[in-house]
Every structure is written in structure tokens, then in C-alpha cells.
Amino acid sequence: MKKSKMRSEASSSSNNSNRKGETVVGDCGTCRSSCGYCKSSGRTSITHGLWAYSVTVDDYQDLLDRGWRRSGSFLYKPDMERTCCPSYTIRLRASDFAPSKEQRRVSRRMQSVVYIPRFLDGTVDVEKKSVELIKDPSTSNCNKVSSSVENNSLSHNNEENNKEEEILQFLSGQIDNAVQLCIVRGQFLSGIQLPKASVKKVSQAKRKLLVEGMENLLYTSNIAFQLAATLNRAQLAEKDVQQIRVFGQSIEDTGPSPKIIAAKLASSLIQLAETSGLSIRACNGHLNFYSAMKQASLDEDVHIGTVSKESAKTCESKGGCLKNSSEHPQAKRHKLQIRLKRSSFDPQEFELYRRYQIKVHNDKPDQVTETSYRRFLVDSPLVFVPPSGDDTVPPCGFGSFHQQYLIDDRLVAVGVIDILPRCLSSKYLFWDPDYAFLSLGKYSALQEISWVKENQTHCPTLQYYYLGYYIHSCRKMRYKAAYHPSELLCPLRYQWVPYDIARPLLDRKPYVVLSDFASLQNESSPCISENVMGCQHDDIGQGDSNDVRMDYDYDDEMLDPESESDDDEPDTETSCQTVGVEDGDISNIVIRGQGTRVRYKDIQRVFGPIQRRSLESQLRKYMKVVGAELSERMVYALGSYL
Structure with missing residues (x-):
């Protein structure tokens, strides 16, 4: 088979032929690391890892919907049955969002101290706001906050x-x-x-x-x-x-x-x-x-x-x-700017990140390096898709971005996000500890939800807000469920289940096959089988939320790839992970080696029996964690096999 024909066959599997680029990943296999959530002493966090050389936004969207996340160019998916803290992908349909009383209060608090011209995707949309914080009590309208906001979807008419x-x-x-x-x-x-x-x-x-x-x-x-x-x-x-x-x-x-x-x-x-x-x-x-x-x-x-x-x-x-040591004779109005920019290294952002990690997360100064920051929050394998001028791509395009929040031209927060065909995926937020009183974590989430709703007119498929992983056994992460009505991804069948249905079961066990439980809601029997519940330890708990959406920074030095043989494969009769998982043919996986793109079936004969057995075992595990469709669409970097 000619190389040109093989490349054409591989590229024909792309999810959207109008978007250039391809997804190329190397399989890191099963990895162990210390857990950033339960702070266990051992390497109890178990994930499957992929190193992404490049990823199209369509493929990454589908990976998110199978429980994957990224830390820089490292893609990871928890081994839900074995890891210490099972992590469920959580999302919210932006148009259905019902802000709580506390979330409305956070929005009003910000509006009470700033007026907000917003800078998004290179254009300026000025929302003029006049603020009169506290009037003189001798006037008839004393102690009332008056505001006028144009086109702010988060504002509510206050009685x-x-x-x-x-x-x-x-x-x-x-x-x-x-x-x-x-x-x-x-x-x-x-x-x-x-x-x-x-x-x-x-x-x-x-x-x-x-x-x-x-x-x-x-x-x-x-x-x-x-x-x-x-x-x-x-x-x-x-x-x-x-x-x-x-x-x-x-x-x-x-x-x-x-x-x-x-x-x-x-x-x-x-x-x-x-x-x-x-x-x-x-x-x-x-x-x-x-x-x-x-x-x-x-x-x-x-x-x-x-x-x-x-x-x-x-x-x-x-x-x-x-x-008080600080008194001001007149209320001071502050200006908030929100700027969306392509992911790139910014010294000012790094200095803010460094202060945040040291003061909020108690990192040691020598741990917060420019290299680790770049690897965690700047590097991205996503192939940028520029705006197309039609209703398929938002004005900013698709890809990885940093959303900057500035008060009076001072950088106070940065949200690291991915904008994808169906969602805005929030990856991380860091903020100025001096501005903690503004609850910038909550406020940025409200702004990101608002951004999704506003950009649905440009891209109708853009409907969801992804908050990363929800870890019910870690109280520090439970704040994500406060963005209502959210839903969790079933770790087995990859169906979305309302959080209100999932929560009672998660109160009992950390690992749950959510789709099975959802199907039982219409049955009269209150009994839930252990096959549905899964087998894990009790709720370990953590401290209260500090408004930080924190996806763990996987450090290369912390990852410990496991050496698994065929004997380590779970028993198909006893492991619920194999139930309902779609079948696929590894011979259709696209292999990259020595500059070529070929299906495995076309090159399997070049391997000896031992090499073939080892490679096919690895390909089966790879297909299991990414799914049959994606495994045939993405390019598998073969590494040392060729």
C-alpha cells in the first residue's frame, strides 16, 4: 500500500474535515503518583496517561466525554476502580444554570466595587455602570445601592x-x-x-x-x-x-x-x-x-x-x-477588565501564579519554577482553530486560552481554559491573595458560564461548561456541585447522570457505576447491588473549598509507570469495567512510525511473535481507555517498536 493512500485513509477519519490538524499521542500506560487531593503517603493515585504531541479540538472534546483531562500536554484518565480518589467529569448546561443566593451575592459584590468594560477576543464591549455604594443617610434613598448595567446576563433586577x-x-x-x-x-x-x-x-x-x-x-x-x-x-x-x-x-x-x-x-x-x-x-x-x-x-x-x-x-x-488606619472621604470606583488571549507565557502571569501557589497552597518557593508553570498551564497540544466567519466557530476560535482579570490595570486573576466545539472547559484558576475578599474563584466561574451563553449565538453547538473533575470523597472539591443543575459522567458507559441522582449513591461509596443507578430510579426496589456500587474505601474527606478549581498538576518526576503483563488483565467475568464497553478491532488503529501513517493490520507482519504479542496487549489497553472510535481516528505514536 502506498504511503499517500495510507495517510489519506487516516485523515478521512477526522471528526470535522474543515478543521486542519491531527491527533498524535504516545501511550504512557498505567501511571501511579502521590495524590494531590487526599494527600496519601503512598502512590495511590492511579491513572492511564497519554503524551499528546497534538490534539484536535474535536478529539479532545470526545476525550473529555470519556473522562480524560489534560495537564499541559499530558492527558490522564483515572482508573476509577483502583485509584484512591475516583474523579467524575462534571459539567453544566449553561442555559439551564440557576445561580444560588451566594453566587448572586458574589456577582453583586464585584459590581459594587467596579464598573466592567470587558475585553473579549480582541473586541471591546463596554458595559457602563454607575455605582453609588452608600448614600448619605440624610437623603431619602439612604443605604441603597443603585446600578445600571447593560447586557450583563449575570445581573438580576434587585427589588x-x-x-x-x-x-x-x-x-x-x-x-x-x-x-x-x-x-x-x-x-x-x-x-x-x-x-x-x-x-x-x-x-x-x-x-x-x-x-x-x-x-x-x-x-x-x-x-x-x-x-x-x-x-x-x-x-x-x-x-x-x-x-x-x-x-x-x-x-x-x-x-x-x-x-x-x-x-x-x-x-x-x-x-x-x-x-x-x-x-x-x-x-x-x-x-x-x-x-x-x-x-x-x-x-x-x-x-x-x-x-x-x-x-x-x-x-x-x-x-x-x-x-481604622485607612479612611477614604469618597467612594472609589474601580475598573475591571476581562481579556481573553491565546495560551502563551506571560511573566506577569507567572509572578501572580507564583504568589498564589506560595500563599494559598503553601508551596515552597523553589517548587514554583517557570519550567513547571509552563508545563502545567502554558503548554497545550490543542490545535488552534481560527474563527471561520460562520456559525461553527466562536469569534475567538477554538483552542487553549488564558482569561485575564484586571482591576485598575492590575492583574488579579487568570483563568486557564480550553474552548472546544461543545463546551468551555475550565482547567485552573489562580488569583491575587490580596483580593481574596472578592471571591474571584466563584466570580470567574460565573463569568465563564456567562461567556458560554453569550457565544452560543456564534456557535450553537457550544452549550456546556465543564468544571473539571468532581471528587465526592474530597470536600474541597464539592463546591463544583453548587453550580446547579450539574451532571456527572458515568465512568463505565459514559452517560451523563444528574448530580441529584448520583449524590445519594456517592454518599455511600466513592466509586459508582452511575448509569446503572440512574436506570434503577424507576424501579420499586430500594436495594442497590454491590455490582452497581463498586468496591472502594469510605469517604476520606478534606477541608472546605477555597473557591479554586484545581485539576492536579501531574509532575513528570511523580509519575511511576506500572509494568503490567497480560496476567494483570482483570477477569472479564468479575470486573465491572468490562461490562458494556464497546468492542473494537485493534487492527484498524492508525500507527505512526518513521514518518508514516498506517493501520496496524498493514504492518503487523513486520513484528516478530514476542514483539507482536507485547504491542497488541498495549494496543488493546489503549483502545479500552480511549474507545474504539477514537482509537481508529487518532494516530498512535509507536515509539521504539519501529
């Missing part, structure tokens, strides 16, 4: 009667973030349940009872008193009973006082003061929020309650009122 509650919830969330920051800094005890903050509006009647000049006091919180009581109880509980009694009397509490706690929280809320224009001060243990329209006198003390001028002066002499 006037709900705006006050939204502000209170926002401020309460910011105080909770400040408490967590104090815990990280070691200022508060860790490992105990602390109360949540509650912020109240100061009524005009209350303001009239305060000292003169305090009319701009808007909100207050007494969280410092609750925290002081909780921390004191926790400290006493840690002491031995014999040590807390001296001559029959209890030792006085040595924990922080409400005044000290309020001062620490006010100090931690400097960033909020800078972005919102509020003045934040700690006064006699109360955390007070003032309108920036009219500044309070700094030598007067204010706390909530019926306070006379005389008691206020007494408090002043004792130094009860602590001023």
Missing part, C-alpha cells in the same frame, strides 16, 4: 426592598472573611467553631441618641463580644481543671477582649474600606461602618445603644474608640 438586606449580608460576609484571616495569622485560636457575624442597620432614632456628628454611622456589628466569649471558653477548656483553681477561685479569663478583637477585625478590613469607600472603626468592642460622604469626628466615641454625651466623653478618655 428595592431587598437591597438593604443585601448590604447587610455583604458586610457580614466580609467580617467572616476577616475572622478567617485572623485565624490564618495566628491571632485567633484555630480548630474551634466560631460564631458567624451579624450586621445591623443603625436606625435614625438611634443615631439621634449618639454624640453630635455621628449621623453618618450606618451599620454596626457586635461580633467581637461573641468571639471573645467563644475564645475564652475554648482557652479555659484546654486547661487542666486543677490549674484553673487557685485557693478555690477561678483564674480570670486571659483571652482577648472584645475591644482587641474589634481592632484586629477593623485592621483586617482595610481592603474593604479602600474598595467600598466606607469608614470602618472599632469602638468599645463594636465594629462600626460609616458613610464616606460625611466623616465622623475621630476624637469622639461611638457605640451602639442608648449612650449619653457624658458616657461618650468618659469612653473617650479611656481610649475606647480605635480608628
Whole structure:
């Protein structure tokens, strides 16, 4: 057979003849590594790996729909029955997305501190937004947020009667973030349940009872008193009973006082003061929020309650009122820009990534290198497809991209994404730790969902948002299911199953054949067989989500290829992995060797018996993990066999 004819036969299997390029992969076989999720001490993460020399966007889309992901140019798929943390591909139909109350709050929070001209695929779509954060309480429309947003699909028409509650919830969330920051800094005890903050509006009647000049006091919180009581109880509980009694009397509490706690929280809320224009001060243990329209006198003390001028002066002499170090007389408006660019190395992005990994994930500085960053988040095997001018490709094209988020021209976050024929696949996000209060992880996910919906007009097949892997046994990854209504990929039959159906089963076992369970929903028997459940360990658990979509960075040095013989093949009568898997003929696999593209059936005779047996065993495993259709469409790099 002539080489030209063979190449033509291989290329004819392409999913879309209008898109140039081909998929060429080398088989890495089964690999073991340490797990980035359960942090097990051994190499308990078991995957099948492929090294991708090039991948068309159509082939990678189909690989995603068979449970594959990529880390740079390394493609990997968990061995769901054997790996420590079974990982299910999770996706969301963008048009069906129903944002939760918390997700709407994150969007409003961002809109309250910035106006948003968005830069996407080289064009500018300016969404002008006027923001009036907190008005002077003497006006008729005090304490209301007014905004005007054009063409923002994430904005919701806020009822006037709900705006006050939204502000209170926002401020309460910011105080909770400040408490967590104090815990990280070691200022508060860790490992105990602390109360949540509650912020109240100061009524005009209350303001009239305060000292003169305090009319701009808007909100207050007494969280410092609750925290002081909780921390004191926790400290006493840690002491031995014999040590807390001296001559029959209890030792006085040595924990922080409400005044000290309020001062620490006010100090931690400097960033909020800078972005919102509020003045934040700690006064006699109360955390007070003032309108920036009219500044309070700094030598007067204010706390909530019926306070006379005389008691206020007494408090002043004792130094009860602590001023926040940052006050701004006027609310400052910030500009957010979102730019989409082709995946490439950017020194500014690398510096942000380095800070993020060290401060958020506690990586050692010598671990965060330019080489590892390039390999993880810059290198991509995807063949770029430029816009075609029709309704088959979005204006930015298909391929790998970095979506940059800039506030006042400062890079604060970067989302690494793949844009494919049927989805936007989110790979990783890193952000500036100084802007953690904006919940950039949640906000970027909302923006990516919005991007999919907006670009369906350019590319109707682009309908889904892929969030990577969902690991039910890792609490850190469960936040992905909050983007509702999501669905999980069955690891055996590659059917999509609603998360609400899958969750009860995943609560019992980490590995589940989801399609079997879904088919049982219409049956009357509540019994679920072990063949459906799979056999794995109990839920191992992890910490709470930190809003980071984290697909594990597979380091070449951590991968340990297994040496498997034919005797290691699972028993077809007992392994549920073989049930329902489509059959294929390895003789149709396209082989690359010495510059040629040929079907295996046309070259199998050139191998000796031992080589042929070894190669055919490898080809069968390869076909099993990628599927018969893809194995005949992609090019298999033969490596040392030719």
C-alpha cells in the first residue's frame, strides 16, 4: 500500500474535515503518583496517561466525554476502580444554570466595587455602570445601592426592598472573611467553631441618641463580644481543671477582649474600606461602618445603644474608640477588565501564579519554577482553530486560552481554559491573595458560564461548561456541585447522570457505576447491588473549598509507570469495567512510525511473535481507555517498536 493512500485513509477519519490538524499521542500506560487531593503517603493515585504531541479540538472534546483531562500536554484518565480518589467529569448546561443566593451575592459584590468594560477576543464591549455604594443617610434613598448595567446576563433586577438586606449580608460576609484571616495569622485560636457575624442597620432614632456628628454611622456589628466569649471558653477548656483553681477561685479569663478583637477585625478590613469607600472603626468592642460622604469626628466615641454625651466623653478618655488606619472621604470606583488571549507565557502571569501557589497552597518557593508553570498551564497540544466567519466557530476560535482579570490595570486573576466545539472547559484558576475578599474563584466561574451563553449565538453547538473533575470523597472539591443543575459522567458507559441522582449513591461509596443507578430510579426496589456500587474505601474527606478549581498538576518526576503483563488483565467475568464497553478491532488503529501513517493490520507482519504479542496487549489497553472510535481516528505514536 502506498504511503499517500495510507495517510489519506487516516485523515478521512477526522471528526470535522474543515478543521486542519491531527491527533498524535504516545501511550504512557498505567501511571501511579502521590495524590494531590487526599494527600496519601503512598502512590495511590492511579491513572492511564497519554503524551499528546497534538490534539484536535474535536478529539479532545470526545476525550473529555470519556473522562480524560489534560495537564499541559499530558492527558490522564483515572482508573476509577483502583485509584484512591475516583474523579467524575462534571459539567453544566449553561442555559439551564440557576445561580444560588451566594453566587448572586458574589456577582453583586464585584459590581459594587467596579464598573466592567470587558475585553473579549480582541473586541471591546463596554458595559457602563454607575455605582453609588452608600448614600448619605440624610437623603431619602439612604443605604441603597443603585446600578445600571447593560447586557450583563449575570445581573438580576434587585427589588428595592431587598437591597438593604443585601448590604447587610455583604458586610457580614466580609467580617467572616476577616475572622478567617485572623485565624490564618495566628491571632485567633484555630480548630474551634466560631460564631458567624451579624450586621445591623443603625436606625435614625438611634443615631439621634449618639454624640453630635455621628449621623453618618450606618451599620454596626457586635461580633467581637461573641468571639471573645467563644475564645475564652475554648482557652479555659484546654486547661487542666486543677490549674484553673487557685485557693478555690477561678483564674480570670486571659483571652482577648472584645475591644482587641474589634481592632484586629477593623485592621483586617482595610481592603474593604479602600474598595467600598466606607469608614470602618472599632469602638468599645463594636465594629462600626460609616458613610464616606460625611466623616465622623475621630476624637469622639461611638457605640451602639442608648449612650449619653457624658458616657461618650468618659469612653473617650479611656481610649475606647480605635480608628481604622485607612479612611477614604469618597467612594472609589474601580475598573475591571476581562481579556481573553491565546495560551502563551506571560511573566506577569507567572509572578501572580507564583504568589498564589506560595500563599494559598503553601508551596515552597523553589517548587514554583517557570519550567513547571509552563508545563502545567502554558503548554497545550490543542490545535488552534481560527474563527471561520460562520456559525461553527466562536469569534475567538477554538483552542487553549488564558482569561485575564484586571482591576485598575492590575492583574488579579487568570483563568486557564480550553474552548472546544461543545463546551468551555475550565482547567485552573489562580488569583491575587490580596483580593481574596472578592471571591474571584466563584466570580470567574460565573463569568465563564456567562461567556458560554453569550457565544452560543456564534456557535450553537457550544452549550456546556465543564468544571473539571468532581471528587465526592474530597470536600474541597464539592463546591463544583453548587453550580446547579450539574451532571456527572458515568465512568463505565459514559452517560451523563444528574448530580441529584448520583449524590445519594456517592454518599455511600466513592466509586459508582452511575448509569446503572440512574436506570434503577424507576424501579420499586430500594436495594442497590454491590455490582452497581463498586468496591472502594469510605469517604476520606478534606477541608472546605477555597473557591479554586484545581485539576492536579501531574509532575513528570511523580509519575511511576506500572509494568503490567497480560496476567494483570482483570477477569472479564468479575470486573465491572468490562461490562458494556464497546468492542473494537485493534487492527484498524492508525500507527505512526518513521514518518508514516498506517493501520496496524498493514504492518503487523513486520513484528516478530514476542514483539507482536507485547504491542497488541498495549494496543488493546489503549483502545479500552480511549474507545474504539477514537482509537481508529487518532494516530498512535509507536515509539521504539519501529
